[in-house]
Amino acid sequence: MTRSVFVINAGSSSLKYQLVDVDSGRALAGGLIERIGETTGEAKHEAPGIETVVERRMISDHEHAFGWLLQQFDRHGPSLDGAQLLGVGHRVVQGGARFDRAVRIDEDVQQQIEDLAPLAPLHNPANLQGIRSARATFPGYPHVAVFDTAFHLTIPPAAHRYAIDARVAAEHRIRKYGFHGTSHQFVSRRLAELLGRPLDEVNSIVLHLGNGASATAVRGGRSIETSMGMTPLAGLVMGSRSGDIDPGVIFHLHRMAGLSVDEIDTLLNKRSGLLGLTGTGDMRDVLQAADAGIERAVEALEIVGHRLRGTVGAYLAHLGRTDAIAFTAGIGENAARVREVALAGLEGLGIVLDPERNAGRGERRISADGSAIEVWVVPTNEELEIARQVADLVG
Amino acid sequence: MTRSVFVINAGSSSLKYQLVDVDSGRALAGGLIERIGETTGEAKHEAPGIETVVERRMISDHEHAFGWLLQQFDRHGPSLDGAQLLGVGHRVVQGGARFDRAVRIDEDVQQQIEDLAPLAPLHNPANLQGIRSARATFPGYPHVAVFDTAFHLTIPPAAHRYAIDARVAAEHRIRKYGFHGTSHQFVSRRLAELLGRPLDEVNSIVLHLGNGASATAVRGGRSIETSMGMTPLAGLVMGSRSGDIDPGVIFHLHRMAGLSVDEIDTLLNKRSGLLGLTGTGDMRDVLQAADAGIERAVEALEIVGHRLRGTVGAYLAHLGRTDAIAFTAGIGENAARVREVALAGLEGLGIVLDPERNAGRGERRISADGSAIEVWVVPTNEELEIARQVADLVG
Ligand SMILES: Nc1ncnc2c1ncn2[C@@H]1O[C@H](COP(=O)(O)OP(=O)(O)O)[C@@H](O)[C@H]1O
Ligand SMILES: Nc1ncnc2c1ncn2[C@@H]1O[C@H](COP(=O)(O)OP(=O)(O)O)[C@@H](O)[C@H]1O
Known part of the structure; x- marks a missing residue:
């Protein structure tokens, strides 16, 4: 039945x-x-x-x-x-x-x-x-x-508060909320299963890389840090969003380029990221262009990789001890090259990919056998996670 | 003579x-x-x-x-x-x-x-x-x-470019420039001397923590990443500056709080950071308040620490192999408690402070003997660095 x-x-x-x-x-x-x-x-x-x-x-x-x-x-x-x-x-x-x-x-x-x-x-x-x-x-x-935000409410104040006027923040509810929570929760839980260990003992980093992209540090099943902020604009390089940027750039664009706040909002949310860097917001096209040696696509991948490596490093620090890293969503599940640039040069931190496994398909471990931190591809399923949460609540 | x-x-x-x-x-x-x-x-x-x-x-x-x-x-x-x-x-x-x-x-x-x-x-x-x-x-x-920016011109495009429309960036010269370069250069060079190794073989992280604050990853004497951006607003929590913040917060403040761009600029540059969180922008006062158990000062220190730990982690990733970390400037040289929260919980990444050395004074190593990555306090001297560069050029 x-x-x-x-x-x-x-x-x-x-x-x-x-x-x-x-x-x-x-x-x-x-x-x-x-x-x-x-x-x-x-x-x-x-x-x-x-x-x-x-x-x-x-x-x-x-x-x-x-x-x-x-x-x-x-x-x-x-x-x-x-x-x-x-x-x-x-x-x-x-x-x-x-x-x-x-x-x-x-x-x-x-x-x-x-x-x-x-x-x-x-x-x-x-x-x-x-x-x-x-x-x-x-x-x-x-x-x-x-x-989308619920999973991230366990993030402690040290990580979810911005260093701005405390009254302004309270009045306008300004803090980090984070997004993609349903996916991060699903993937971090599945990852613990795949490692064969109890959820509350596993520390992991989940990289949800789709059109929107976010990273989350999960300690024992609870989110302790994530890359999106009060809005989904912050953090990683996305399809059409800039991710992190010096806020001073906004003031500069307003004064020097004469752009209105709405125009800058549109610029950063809709005309930035892969799209702004290369002319296409679709990672498949960027990868194809990079393979064909098109300079701006190659550079865009390097920017994406740099941002990812920095985020992984930051989360290694926040977690103190990390068991595994999981890639998920359209890019995370399918783009071996992005996974490769995201973790390139991190061997010294205990992260070693296996190129053949990385080139494979489906849910699987992609780290080398000697890698202190395991790396996995874990397909996300937000609908299933939602369905399960509904069933738990009313079933 | x-x-x-x-x-x-x-x-x-x-x-x-x-x-x-x-x-x-x-x-x-x-x-x-x-x-x-x-x-x-x-x-x-x-x-x-x-x-x-x-x-x-x-x-x-x-x-x-x-x-x-x-x-x-x-x-x-x-x-x-x-x-x-x-x-x-x-x-x-x-x-x-x-x-x-x-x-x-x-x-x-x-x-x-x-x-x-x-x-x-x-x-x-x-x-x-x-x-x-x-x-x-x-x-x-x-x-x-x-x-102030010269030392950072070695930062590669992957790190100095923002993920925004490439033409807009080129037209308005939008990129990461970084600041405090004279200090980062002085300290990273001195650190190599203190380690007794040639500059071009030393990878280090310099944490310049004054009223303005920035971190730099230095590979073999060359800056490869820094926390300030196109302007000195980005990065770490500072005396009165917010450091990194979701750019979406600016759009929100404009629309929901009705603040003008100039007002938001002032808010983030002059009324944020320690000042915005605690009412004082002077770290001595914040530390005193925290010692007296004042909640908002304790929380501010946690925010400062969290941001620093994330930055250190990111730079460990960018460097791949890190030899040493140096603290400098007013806070970095004098505030043992800030150095402690900045590196708390990073033992798993090979960073272990020695509490007694950390409590001392002057130029010195403050890591424990077993620490894979050495940690030092290195007083900065920007005037001397400037004088030396002048002498090298015209002497
Ligand atoms: N085989 C593939 N190789 C590389 N990228 C892919 C592949 N399949 C999908 N993608 C990328 O995944 C992204 C969309 O991911 P998805 O998770 O569906 O996004 P969202 O749910 O955020 O809209 C697009 O950039 C797309 O190019
Ligand atoms: N003994 C101390 N303990 C803690 N903080 C200190 C101490 N001395 C100076 N500071 C802090 O150093 C900061 C100023 O650093 P400084 O490098 O002089 O700043 P800048 O050059 O950027 O103006 C202030 O926040 C001050 O409180």
């Missing part, structure tokens, strides 16, 4: 869903509805054993999107009735200093997610729209919010 | 000078003129064997300040004629991507320092005023510019 959770990730104009079998971890169905509210939306529904449905049509709002997806389950399957639905899990980006774990959604929780909107103006309102529509669509089921 | 250099550090409303015996390294005289241009200036002149002169009086401009100091040498000594002056050394903050070493000043160099003013709007124009006045005051001598 299946026990399943319906997992929802709602953006301002998109809706991603997955029906997850919590016990096997398998996706029973999934889909993506894009350009909601525009005249030409696109909707996709897929499941093992059925032909993928793709429709181009106008989808006016999130409620309409849910109507569409219910129809697909009805028409093409799988049957939601047969899926033994335990509840609905919602990815919520910003849980602030309040939510340190998944929580059952009620009016009060919705209000709190709304109160946190100033800290995630692009995400929380959209997540909330998804929650409202989903509660109308699946009225009989428990709904659970799973926060 | 003495060979001396007159060293000048000109701020917009201040003038610091020192007459340095380049061979012995001793200061033959020194002074500080403050609040130039205001109605109540203050001027001090001191030298071994003479009573310190302190005058409160109006000093209208830098030329006037030079007039005053010449008078003091005339009246109270020491005699400038007897000092066998080789030349005059000027501290210049921003040398851009152009000046990788000290350079003899001519009209062309002055023009280039002026062209770099947009990158150091508070400093280069003042440095230039000092240069102009000094050339008028000491017309017969070679004048040399010694740049």
Whole structure:
């Protein structure tokens, strides 16, 4: 008998869903509805054993999107009735200093997610729209919010506070929240399993490298430091985001280049990172260009590698003793060359890759046998992690 | 016979000078003129064997300040004629991507320092005023510019480039320049002497912790990474500067707190760091408060320590193999507690302090005998470094 959770990730104009079998971890169905509210939306529904449905049509709002997806389950399957639905899990980006774990959604929780909107103006309102529509669509089921930030609430003040005016920070809730928490939690837990050791004895560094990228230092299953900050702009070099940069650059750009704050925001969030350095934000293209000897792609990889090495070094210091490093997400799982530059020259710190293992595929150890710190590729699965947290809470 | 250099550090409303015996390294005289241009200036002149002169009086401009100091040498000594002056050394903050070493000043160099003013709007124009006045005051001598940034020009692109739009960066000369270079150079060189090894074989981390603070990774006498950025705002927690912070915080403060760019600039540069966290920017007061158990001072020290440990870890990674770490400047030389928190928990990385040595005074090793990486306190002497570079160039 299946026990399943319906997992929802709602953006301002998109809706991603997955029906997850919590016990096997398998996706029973999934889909993506894009350009909601525009005249030409696109909707996709897929499941093992059925032909993928793709429709181009106008989808006016999130409620309409849910109507569409219910129809697909009805028409093409799988049957939601047969899926033994335990509840609905919602990815919520910003849980602030309040939510340190998944929580059952009620009016009060919705209000709190709304109160946190100033800290995630692009995400929380959209997540909330998804929650409202989903509660109308699946009225009989428990709904659970799973926060991107929750896993990082164990980060101590020494690491989550910025060195700014303490009253200003308190008034405007300025601190490091961190993101990708669901992924870091999933991967660090899986890593402990793979090492065959109890979670609370394993110290690890998780490098989640996707379009967004972040690193987390995990001590005994708890996040103690992460590279994103109050917003997802800080830290590593990303697809289109700069990651860390001297804040003085912003003042300089404002004064000398005459850019407005909004323009600089767009510059650093949307036109920087790989995109700003090379003209493409897609790592596959950057790697291809680097292989072809294109200078700016080669240099971009060096910048990416330098930033990663510095972060790994910093986290080795924060952890004191590190058992393993895990790479995950689109780049982390698939780009051997990035993993190589990320750890190049760290042999003296006990980190030695095995080139052949690094060139392989799938979940595996990629460090050499003599490496004091093991290195692994661990595919992430945020939907499964959300489903499990929902099941734990309501199952 | 003495060979001396007159060293000048000109701020917009201040003038610091020192007459340095380049061979012995001793200061033959020194002074500080403050609040130039205001109605109540203050001027001090001191030298071994003479009573310190302190005058409160109006000093209208830098030329006037030079007039005053010449008078003091005339009246109270020491005699400038007897000092066998080789030349005059000027501290210049921003040398851009152009000046990788000290350079003899001519009209062309002055023009280039002026062209770099947009990158150091508070400093280069003042440095230039000092240069102009000094050339008028000491017309017969070679004048040399010694740049805070020069030592860091060896930092490779992977470390000095930000991950932003490459054209914007090129157009506005946005990159990491780094500062305190004269100090980092002096200390890393002295450290190699103390280790009894050739400079080009020593890898070190220098922690310059004063009101401004920066860390540098030095490989074989060359800077390969530093914590300050395009401006001196980036990196470590400082007296009144935040150091690193999620750039997204700036956008948030602008939108949510309604602060202007100038106000945020002031907040991060003048009201942050120790001052913002505790109410005082002076580390002595913070340490006293922490000893008295005042919570916000204890927490500030933890934030300072966390940032330092992360930086040390990052530089261990960048260096691959590290021989020694040196603490310098006001805090680095004098605050045993800060050195302790900076390296706490790094035993696993081969760094072990000896508490008794750490509690001592003066230039010395403070690591335990078994520490794989040696740790030293090395008092900095930027005036002497400037004097030596002048002597090397013109002597
Ligand atoms: N085979 C591959 N080799 C290199 N990079 C890859 C590969 N597959 C995907 N990527 C990269 O992964 C990134 C997207 O990762 P992903 O985790 O899907 O991002 P996100 O979930 O943050 O949108 C893109 O930069 C893409 O180029
Ligand atoms: N004995 C001491 N113990 C602790 N901190 C000290 C001591 N002496 C000086 N400091 C600190 O050193 C800092 C100033 O360092 P300094 O190198 O003179 O700064 P800068 O040259 O950048 O202005 C101040 O925070 C001061 O409190």
